[in-house]
Amino acid sequence: MNSLRKGLLSLGMAVMLFTTAVAQKQEAKLGWKLGAQAYSFNRFTLTQALDKLDSCGLQYVECYPGQTIGGNIEGKMDFKMDAAKRQQVLDLLKSKKKTLVAFGVVSPRSDEEWKQLFEFAKAMKIQIITSEPRLQDLDLVSKLCDEYKIKVAIHDHPKPSHYWSPDSVLAAINGRSQYMGACADIGHWVRSGLDPIESLQKLNGRVFSLHMKDLHEKSRQGHDVVWGTGVCNIEGVLKELKKQKFKGLFSAEYEHNWFNSVPEITESVKNVRAMISKL
Template sequence: MLADPAFLTRRTFLQASAAAASIAALEAWGFADEADPYGGFKVGLQSYSLRVYDADDALKHTRTLGVRYWESFPKHVPLSTLPAQVEESRQRLADAGVTLLAYGVVPFSPDETKARELFDFAKAMDLKSLSADPEPNAETFDLLDKLVEEYDVAIGIHNHGPGHRYDKADDVLKWVRDRHPKIGACVDTGHYLRSDEDPVEVIQKFGPRVFGVHLKDVRSIRSEQDIARLSRELPEHRVNMLKREGKIFTILGEGELDVVGTLRELRKLNYDSVVALEYEESEQNPLSDIELCLASVREAVKRLD
């Protein structure tokens, strides 16, 4: 992650906090309920944050980071309903002390056979929700209406920023507002910021239809000098985003996301699924940055009361 002098003092504080939390996590594999640093939120990871690692290492790092909840993507938990594969995945998670609450992002179409495979998997893994990118047509949503009722598994439609079919909150709302109560949103805070929407207001719009959260932060870059410098340092796909949007992803709490406000709205909703940090930067060595992001969440929790 690129250093910015404006954030060095705060980052130094968060680094100390993150280091202390990691040491505590290593000393105690379990968690003491009386000392929950996340205030009752099921803070964890979208395992895509650890995509450079295999499943065993990703789980080990998750616990070292001091969290125990996942939304997984397919590399870490294969999307299979074969009994042997399901048992292997469940045992691996149990041995690591990580609870899988959600999975995604998965596609849906009017194909009922493929849709049922996804819901069968969700049921076999005891998931609360699937983060999804359904085709925007009546046939697909009619099918989802039926399956969420039958399986008691929620669907959270994942926004993916400018240019995506689910760009802004209204692009999701128009498809879910008259549907089964278990069809709603997976709110990706970073992508909503990219789309110039306030995630706090987005959560308010969706209310009880919030079934997933991906915590990301975004920072706007205005200076031509900074844009030129970052264009030399960032990977190509991030340079393209910077040039199109004038924004980059950053450490949680160092950008435009109101972390306290986001958690406050989730608390009002009694949101009880995973609050999944999804940190996509520093792909080859993400752990120190993820520690800083989690420290920012803990800091925000302290400011809720």
């Protein structure tokens, strides 16, 4: 009986891996990377989070500052970590077959820290820094983006965050580096009373990444639900992104059912991949 159970589990894993590989090829044709913001698993270490990504059928990860690394690596994720610690994290990612694409939300408070952050991103081969920069830092950020050829995606927290509206993000990037754009947090837009499709249309061509959410209701109290079962019009979001020829990262940021979100994120990924197959 145990041998049969193990055999069925192995077969199930093989089917999941095959299905994931097929889906990722389809996503790659669109220039889309489906991954997760490690903050979805902030009750766990980064090492555990990477294993959970595997269970969800996801390859790409957006790390955030402050998560305990785990896996016999001391300390937390931090753009100030030394070269030895950075290499340990890179080795961890390689061993888990996960690709680090983005880091944030992180907003340095000095010129020196911004420089340090870009150096960290360069060393870690991070493509996107997710941030909510202070207004007085925008010119410096623009200069560093051009110097390092690394994108900064401005993230929208709900009201009263300065960047809650696409209008404020557009004002911040207007006339600055083409490496400056938006990290579109769909759920936070809905919490602020905005329509995700209209918000994406305002940012046409300047969306670098998304924090994907679907909410159970249109209110500040709306909590995450499986994608496609809530009020955020996920199918419409995907259609709009394809229309815009978006190429970039989708980070699942599931901020509900913290200790057992893997089944819901897995179902979310399954649903969105079914939608993508019909685009």
